[in-house]
Amino acid sequence: MSFYQVLVFIHVFSAIIGMGPGFILTTVVKSGDNMTELRHSYAIRHRLHIYVMIGGTLLLLTGLLMGLMNPSLFQMGWYVTSLVLFLAALAIGPLVLTPRSKPIKAMLASHKGEDIPQEYRRLSKELFFYENVENIIFIIIIALMITKPF
Numbered sequence: 825m826s827f828y829q830v831l832v833f834i835h836v837f838s839a840i841i842g843m844g845p846g847f848i849l850t851t852v853v854k855s856g857d858n859m860t861e862l863r864h865s866y867a868i869r870h871r872l873h874i875y876v877m878i879g880g881t882l883l884l885l886t887g888l889l890m891g892l893m894n895p896s897l898f899q900m901g902w903y904v905t906s907l908v909l910f911l912a913a914l915a916i917g918p919l920v921l922t923p924r925s926k927p928i929k930a931m932l933a934s935h936k937g938e939d940i941p942q943e944y945r946r947l948s949k950e951l952f953f954y955e956n957v958e959n960i961i962f963i964i965i966i967a968l969m970i971t972k973p974f
């Protein structure tokens with residue numbers, strides 16, 4: 825097995841172990857009928873997100889290393905488009921998702937009682953919308969990776 829093949833191997837495993845849990849981060853917190861259950865859902869989501877961070881970092885590192893080993897990749901449309909989309913998805917995290925998840929976390933920490941407040945529904949709807957945008961970006965990247973169309 826060449827070093828390049830080792831990188832492809834790590835890359836594909838990172839895609840499965842990192843992106844798999846990533847696609848269900850929204851689904852996980854959709855379950856919960858009271859505040860105790862909802863807090864538990866967010867705790868599970870927090871743990872799953874660790875896989876996404878490790879997998880995502882490995883995807884970028886191995887992807888860039890493959891590009892360094894085979895610079896002609898930088899002339900491939902699918903490679904450059906994926907790289908740009910991936911960096912955009914990375915930036916959406918702190919720029920778009922964090923400001924929208926902060927008030928939710930504060931509410932989970934401070935809210936008294938078991939009823940889920942109406943304000944949570946409004947805040948989460950907006951957060952989930954942008955999480956779906958992220959998911960669509962990752963689906964496009966995966967499709968580009970598999971089909972390498974241009």
Ligand code: HEM
Nearest residue numbers: 832839843883884887888890906907910962965966969970
């Ligand atoms: C959401 C992020 C990503 C996912 C899920 C992903 C997934 C995959 C998968 C499943 C393959 C195998 C496809 C095949 O060759 O049959 C692949 C190949 C590849 N990926 Fe990614 N990837 C991601 C991000 C990136 C990024 C950001 C780069 C570049 C910096 C990159 C560079 C590559 C390269 C060069 C190959 C081809 C390896 C080869 O066969 O020579 N990937 N990717």
